[in-house]
Amino acid sequence: MVQVQPVEGAGAAGRCGLGAARRSCDARRPCVGNACFRAGGAGMSGSVMSRRALLGTLSALGLMPQLVRAEGEAATAAAEGATVIEPKTFGVKLGDPLPFSRATLEAEAKALAAADYVPPPEVSSEWRDLTYDQFREIWFDTRNGLFRDSDSAVRADLFIAGLYQTHEVEVNAVKDGMARRVAFDLGLYDTTDRFPQLDPAGTGFSGIRLLGELVEPTVFQEYAVFQGATYFRAIGKEQIYGLSARGLAIGTTGANGPEEFPLFRAYWVEAAAAGSAEAVVHALMDGPSATGAYTFRIRKGLPTVIEVEATVYPRVELTDFGIAPETSMFLFNDLNRIKFDDFREGVHDSDGLQIANGAGEILWRPLRNPERVEMSGFGDTGLRGFGLMQRARDPESYLDFEAKYERRPSLWVEPLGDWGKGRVMLMEIPADKEIYDNIVAYWQPDAPMAAGSEQKFSYRLYWGEDAPVDGLVARVQGSRTGERVFEEGRIFTIDYAPHPALGEDISALEARVSTSSGEVKGVQVKPNPATGGVRVAATFLMPEGIPAELRVELWRDAVRVGEVWLYRWFGA
Structure with missing residues (x-):
C-alpha cells in the first residue's frame, strides 16, 4: 500500500x-x-x-x-508458465463518416430552432445518485484518447456523465471534412475496486478535454475543457484552472424569471496536423429559448487564445441575454479582508473587471463580495474589450500554497467587428466560501434578438496573465479602504504602478475624484516609495444605506495618465 x-x-x-x-x-x-x-x-x-x-x-x-x-x-x-492474455487494445470506436463543415453545423442549429425544444438524454438515476466520493473512483484511461494513435497535434479525453453532469452529449471526430461519431464504451474508463457495478447503458459522455504540447515537446498536457451546459475553460502555459466562459447567458438578471442555461448537446473535434499550434472544436448549442452553432479555434500558449465564431438562432425574442459571458469567484482581498476570519491574505480567481471602452478609457472596477446580489452596467458604443482579471500575481497576496490563486488566468474578451451599442454587465453575488462562483460579466447589446432571426458574433478570448491592451496609461496596482481614525469618513487609497505617462514631477498630477452620493474631501496624490508608482488617497463621506458610485481619474496636463478607478460602496 x-x-x-x-x-x-x-x-x-x-x-x-x-x-x-x-x-x-x-x-x-x-x-x-x-x-x-x-x-x-x-x-x-x-x-x-x-x-x-x-x-x-x-x-x-x-x-x-x-x-x-x-x-x-x-x-x-x-x-511462470501461465496462460498469456493478450494486451488490451486501446482507442475509441467510430461510426460511419458523414460530411461536416461550419455550414452543415449552422444548418443543423437553424433546423433545431424551428422545432420545439427537446432535452438531451438524461443519465439513469443510479448514475445521477452516485456520491462525490464514488464518482472520483472512475476516470478516463488516457490511452483511449481521441487521435492518440495518430500524429495529430491535439488529443481529446472524454468525460463520463453522472453525479452533477446529468445529461449525455454527443462527441464526433473530424478529419478531412468527414465526421464520425464516437461510440460510448465503459471500457474507455478505469475504476478502483470501490466503484459500484452500474449499467453502462445508463450513462454516456458529458464533455471533452483537450491535450497538447503546451510546455514541452512530446509531452501532452491538458489545456482546455468543455463540460457542463455551455461552460468551457482554458489555461495558458504554467497556469492552473480558474474562471470559466460560457457560450451564451440567458436571463442572468432574473428580470423575466429564472436564469436559463442552454447546453452544448454535441461536439466535433478536428484532428490537427502534426506540429500545429491550433485546435478546432465545434459545438451545437440548444436550449428552450435559442440554438446556436459555435466554432472554437484554440491556440495554446501564454496566453492561450480562443477565437469564437457564434451564430445564434432564437426560438423566442431575447431581451435579457449576454454575449461572451465569464464566470468567476471573488471571496475577499484587501478591500474587504475584515469580513473574513481566514489565515490567507486573499481568496479569488479574479480581482477586478477591466474595460477598454469606445471612448478611449481603460476602466478598472475592483470586484466586491456584497451583502445582496448586485448588478452594474457600463454603457458603451464601440467596445474594445473587457474581462475579469487576476492582477495579484505574488503568492504573498494569498499565502495559499495549495490553491495557487496567483497562477489563475485572467480572461479578456476582444470583439471582432462592431458590437454596436450596449453595456458590459457585472453581476456580484454574496458568497461565504470559495466553492461558489459568484461573479458574472458579459456584453449585453441594446437591441434584442428577434425570434426566428440569425445573430452572428465573433470574438477572441485571451486566457493569460493580463489584458492585451495598449498600455498607454498607468494601471491600478491595488486598492485599500478603512475608517478614518481622527475624523469622519472612509478613506480609499488607489495605487498606480510606475509608468512613463506619470512623468517625473508628481506635483503636476491631478486626481479628479467624484461620488454619486455624499461628498469627497482630502484628495492627495503622492509618490509610493514601496512601488515607485503613485498613490491617490481620498476621504468619502457617504450617507447611510445609500449606494455610492466612486470614481477616480489621474490627469497630467489635460491628458489622462491612469486607468479610471471605479467602485461601489454602501454607507453603514
Missing part, C-alpha cells in the same frame, strides 16, 4: 470543468479524468490507495508508458 502525492502541473489542479457550481473538484486535489483523489500532504488528509488504484491513476495521468503494465504482466505470466 502506498500514498499518492499531488502531481504538479496545470492538468493536476483546478476543478476539472465539472460545471458551473464548482461542486466538482477542490483546487487542492489533483484531478484524474473526471475524478479527484485526496493526496497526502500539508493541510490534506491522505487516503491510502490500493496498488491497482495507484497504477490506474498513474496511467491515467500519463506517468506510465503505454502498455507497460500489460506487457509486464504478460511477461511475468509467460515466465
Whole structure:
C-alpha cells in the first residue's frame, strides 16, 4: 500500500470543468479524468490507495508508458508458465463518416430552432445518485484518447456523465471534412475496486478535454475543457484552472424569471496536423429559448487564445441575454479582508473587471463580495474589450500554497467587428466560501434578438496573465479602504504602478475624484516609495444605506495618465 502525492502541473489542479457550481473538484486535489483523489500532504488528509488504484491513476495521468503494465504482466505470466492474455487494445470506436463543415453545423442549429425544444438524454438515476466520493473512483484511461494513435497535434479525453453532469452529449471526430461519431464504451474508463457495478447503458459522455504540447515537446498536457451546459475553460502555459466562459447567458438578471442555461448537446473535434499550434472544436448549442452553432479555434500558449465564431438562432425574442459571458469567484482581498476570519491574505480567481471602452478609457472596477446580489452596467458604443482579471500575481497576496490563486488566468474578451451599442454587465453575488462562483460579466447589446432571426458574433478570448491592451496609461496596482481614525469618513487609497505617462514631477498630477452620493474631501496624490508608482488617497463621506458610485481619474496636463478607478460602496 502506498500514498499518492499531488502531481504538479496545470492538468493536476483546478476543478476539472465539472460545471458551473464548482461542486466538482477542490483546487487542492489533483484531478484524474473526471475524478479527484485526496493526496497526502500539508493541510490534506491522505487516503491510502490500493496498488491497482495507484497504477490506474498513474496511467491515467500519463506517468506510465503505454502498455507497460500489460506487457509486464504478460511477461511475468509467460515466465511462470501461465496462460498469456493478450494486451488490451486501446482507442475509441467510430461510426460511419458523414460530411461536416461550419455550414452543415449552422444548418443543423437553424433546423433545431424551428422545432420545439427537446432535452438531451438524461443519465439513469443510479448514475445521477452516485456520491462525490464514488464518482472520483472512475476516470478516463488516457490511452483511449481521441487521435492518440495518430500524429495529430491535439488529443481529446472524454468525460463520463453522472453525479452533477446529468445529461449525455454527443462527441464526433473530424478529419478531412468527414465526421464520425464516437461510440460510448465503459471500457474507455478505469475504476478502483470501490466503484459500484452500474449499467453502462445508463450513462454516456458529458464533455471533452483537450491535450497538447503546451510546455514541452512530446509531452501532452491538458489545456482546455468543455463540460457542463455551455461552460468551457482554458489555461495558458504554467497556469492552473480558474474562471470559466460560457457560450451564451440567458436571463442572468432574473428580470423575466429564472436564469436559463442552454447546453452544448454535441461536439466535433478536428484532428490537427502534426506540429500545429491550433485546435478546432465545434459545438451545437440548444436550449428552450435559442440554438446556436459555435466554432472554437484554440491556440495554446501564454496566453492561450480562443477565437469564437457564434451564430445564434432564437426560438423566442431575447431581451435579457449576454454575449461572451465569464464566470468567476471573488471571496475577499484587501478591500474587504475584515469580513473574513481566514489565515490567507486573499481568496479569488479574479480581482477586478477591466474595460477598454469606445471612448478611449481603460476602466478598472475592483470586484466586491456584497451583502445582496448586485448588478452594474457600463454603457458603451464601440467596445474594445473587457474581462475579469487576476492582477495579484505574488503568492504573498494569498499565502495559499495549495490553491495557487496567483497562477489563475485572467480572461479578456476582444470583439471582432462592431458590437454596436450596449453595456458590459457585472453581476456580484454574496458568497461565504470559495466553492461558489459568484461573479458574472458579459456584453449585453441594446437591441434584442428577434425570434426566428440569425445573430452572428465573433470574438477572441485571451486566457493569460493580463489584458492585451495598449498600455498607454498607468494601471491600478491595488486598492485599500478603512475608517478614518481622527475624523469622519472612509478613506480609499488607489495605487498606480510606475509608468512613463506619470512623468517625473508628481506635483503636476491631478486626481479628479467624484461620488454619486455624499461628498469627497482630502484628495492627495503622492509618490509610493514601496512601488515607485503613485498613490491617490481620498476621504468619502457617504450617507447611510445609500449606494455610492466612486470614481477616480489621474490627469497630467489635460491628458489622462491612469486607468479610471471605479467602485461601489454602501454607507453603514
